[in-house]
Amino acid sequence: MQMSRHPVQIGNQVIDLVKLPEVAQQELVTFYEFLVFKYQGQTTRSQPEKHAILKAIFQEANGTLPVNYTFDRADLHER
Secondary structure, eight states, rough: OOOOOOOOTTEEEEEOOOGGHHHHHHHHHHHHHHHHHHHHHHOOOOOOHHHHHHHHHHTTTOOOTTTTOOOOOOTTOOO
């Protein structure tokens, strides 16, 4: 596999794969592919889907949500 010879910058961090031995570079690529596979389904869950789930729970409990209801995490955890 041909790796890029340029460092990768992510925010303030710079990752220079050239500093790693070839076997470590391959392990890093394999781990990256694992993470992409693991989290690909989680990034697709959208706010409308979460809203639909919450709405179904309320309807099952004989309650209803307002039409323009938005889920606000800060309000939920406010004391």
